[in-house]
Amino acid sequence: MTPLLEIRNLSFAYEGSAALVFDRLNVTVQEGEFILVKGPSGAGKSTLLRLICRLNKPQGGSILFQGSDITSIAPAKLRSVVSYVAQIPQMIDATVEENLLMPFSFAINAAKPRPGKEELHEMLRKFYLADVTLDQSAMKLSIGQKQRLAIMRALLQEPLLLLLDEPTSALDQESASMVFSIMERLNTDDRKTLITVTHIDFKPETVTPLTYTLAHRSLHLNESDH
Amino acid sequence: MNQIIDISTGQLLLALVFILIAQASSFIYHLGLNRDITIGTIRTFAQLFLMGYVLTFILKTSNSFLVLSVFMVMVVSAMFIIKGRVKEKQIPYIIPTFLTMLVSYLATAIFVSGLVVGITPWWEPRYFIPAGGMVIGNSMSALAISLERLFRDMRQQKELVEMKLSLGANYREASLDIFRNAVSAGMIPSINAMMGVGLVFIPGMMSGQILAGTDPLIAIRYQIVVMLMLVGSTAFSSVAVMLFVRRRCFGSGEEVLLTPL
Numbered sequence: 001m002t003p004l005l006e007i008r009n010l011s012f013a014y015e016g017s018a019a020l021v022f023d024r025l026n027v028t029v030q031e032g033e034f035i036l037v038k039g040p041s042g043a044g045k046s047t048l049l050r051l052i053c054r055l056n057k058p059q060g061g062s063i064l065f066q067g068s069d070i071t072s073i074a075p076a077k078l079r080s081v082v083s084y085v086a087q088i089p090q091m092i093d094a095t096v097e098e099n100l101l102m103p104f105s106f107a108i109n110a111a112k113p114r115p116g117k118e119e120l121h122e123m124l125r126k127f128y129l130a131d132v133t134l135d136q137s138a139m140k141l142s143i144g145q146k147q148r149l150a151i152m153r154a155l156l157q158e159p160l161l162l163l164l165d166e167p168t169s170a171l172d173q174e175s176a177s178m179v180f181s182i183m184e185r186l187n188t189d190d191r192k193t194l195i196t197v198t199h200i201d202f203k204p205e206t207v208t209p210l211t212y213t214l215a216h217r218s219l220h221l222n223e224s225d226h
Numbered sequence: 227m228n229q230i231i232d233i234s235t236g237q238l239l240l241a242l243v244f245i246l247i248a249q250a251s252s253f254i255y256h257l258g259l260n261r262d263i264t265i266g267t268i269r270t271f272a273q274l275f276l277m278g279y280v281l282t283f284i285l286k287t288s289n290s291f292l293v294l295s296v297f298m299v300m301v302v303s304a305m306f307i308i309k310g311r312v313k314e315k316q317i318p319y320i321i322p323t324f325l326t327m328l329v330s331y332l333a334t335a336i337f338v339s340g341l342v343v344g345i346t347p348w349w350e351p352r353y354f355i356p357a358g359g360m361v362i363g364n365s366m367s368a369l370a371i372s373l374e375r376l377f378r379d380m381r382q383q384k385e386l387v388e389m390k391l392s393l394g395a396n397y398r399e400a401s402l403d404i405f406r407n408a409v410s411a412g413m414i415p416s417i418n419a420m421m422g423v424g425l426v427f428i429p430g431m432m433s434g435q436i437l438a439g440t441d442p443l444i445a446i447r448y449q450i451v452v453m454l455m456l457v458g459s460t461a462f463s464s465v466a467v468m469l470f471v472r473r474r475c476f477g478s479g480e481e482v483l484l485t486p487l
Contacts, residue, residue: 015485054479055388075480080394090389103393150389157394 002067004161004193005029005052011060012044012051021047023217024061029161034187034207035195038222039214045197046087048214049163052195053084065161076108083159087166089143089150096141097134099149103157115156126185127152128178144175151182155192162186164196180204242267284351293349297335297358301328304366311370314377316484322470323369327362327463334361334459342451360431360452361459364416368460369467372412376468379404380475380484387482397473397480405472412464416457423453 010025021044029035039045050056052063054075063070070078080103091099100120103109115123117134124132127148132141141149147167154162164183168176184204186192196202196209211222245267252259284292305324312319335358340348348354380387383404390400398405423429424446428436431452435445477483 053392055391055481057477057479057481071479075391076394076396079392084392086385086389086392088385090386092386102390106390106393106395106399108394108396154393 001030003028003064004031004033004066005195006064006067007052007061008064009061010051010058010063012047012056012058020059020217022058025218027212027219029193029195031160031193032187032191033193034183034204034209036202036209036211037195037197037214037219038199038211041199043214044217045199045214046165048219049084049165049195049197052161052163053079053082055084076106080106080108080157081159082161082163083154083157084163085147085150085154085165085167087169089146091138091141091146091149093137093139095135096132096138096149099138100134100153100156103153109157112157123152123156127182142175144171144178147171147175147179148182151179155186161193161195164194166197166199168198168200176200281351281355284355288351290347290349293351293354296351296355297332298328300359300362301331304362308366308370308373312373312377314373317377317471317474319373319471319474322474323373323467326466326470327365327369330459330463330466331358331361331365334455334462338451338455342455356431357452357455361455364456365460365463368412368416368464371415372408372464372468373471375411376404376408376471376475377484379407380482381486384482384484384486391480391482397476400480401472401475405468409461409464409468413457413460416460420453420457423449429453 005028007025007027010022011020012022013020025048037045037048047056051058052070054070065073065078065082092102097117097120101114104112104114120134124130124134129145129148129152132145132149138146138149147170151162151164151167167179167183171179180202183194183196184207187194187209188206202209212219213222214220245263248263249260251257252263280296284296301324305320305327308323309320335354336348338357339345339350339353343353345353380401387400387404391397419429429449429452432442432445432449435448436442475482475484
């Protein structure tokens, strides 16, 4: 069976730097898997996610999505099925509804079914945002609410792979627990494939994620966690 | 019409009293502008006298190659002035900007002298050089403003652009607001000039024609053509340059290439 994602001999260095962040890094992700990537600050965890959705360009190696090299897929098409949520959630200065429906204003998602207000309300509730209304300004939400809204928005375009970059790093304990719970549910109930970068020791109750540590310019599977 | 009154060398030097006022202001209030005022004054004299002699020679010889060479020098000089103001190191914007400027200014100057004024040949220096000069001078400032705005906003809003890219936007959709703001920032001075012309100020070209003895009713027709030409050429060159340069802000994977300075 073709893996959902396959990274082969990936090498990367920041522009103007000779030091490699990744040196022939390899990893395979099957559909439905829940991957946690841990590692110290500066190890390149965020960069790895950005390389998968082509927000950065590698120096060597290849990344295959459903067997196709990602460089052969139109960037907008790739990013409509491989959705990346940044560490600091970004909102436009508009209502919650306008922010949530933003993906549908882009040509690549124009033909996808738009969720109605009822569906959005139901989703808000599932994302612990029942007190948020669709017509309120997204800019006035707390960072924890914005983070959940950003994950929800990414899911609305129904990606096949969700990349979450330190989704709890800026959140308090309560908000972080909500995000962890959402991630767990997305994998167990909705069968979403997730790659989450985190420095927090996250141990879900209903699922055992494959945990990798990013060290020495490569990914290492933590056998002890399984 | 009255014969134009020549300005003698002595009278020209008398006008330097205005520079003395500027120098005194800078000196008294420690503005630190004395050196720039001096250099600016010397350059004004040198560049305009040089231009005067060149134009006299070109008008006498009336050679199309010479006319287009002067035009080319003006566009190259404008490009260097833009490069000095924009100071962008990461994105290679100079060649697309220069080529777009050359094509759009040439097209505008040919349209105005050949079709609107209807002069034959279209490169007749008495019309083509001033028309080209006004288009280049006006649009150069607009392009510098637009380019500065484009690069600044792309850097400041990088995370927002990347958020849109991550949600399936192509590079055009992700940077649409930045593109619009950059183009309109460059165009606003030309549009404002249309609002104030004839009320707040009398433009240089019209003043010059009236001083040279032209009927004001003819001078205003030329000035209207000039105002419309400036707005149109500024819009066209700004949009075209922004389209080309914006693409260069993104890599082959439509990733944002600009990094914070």
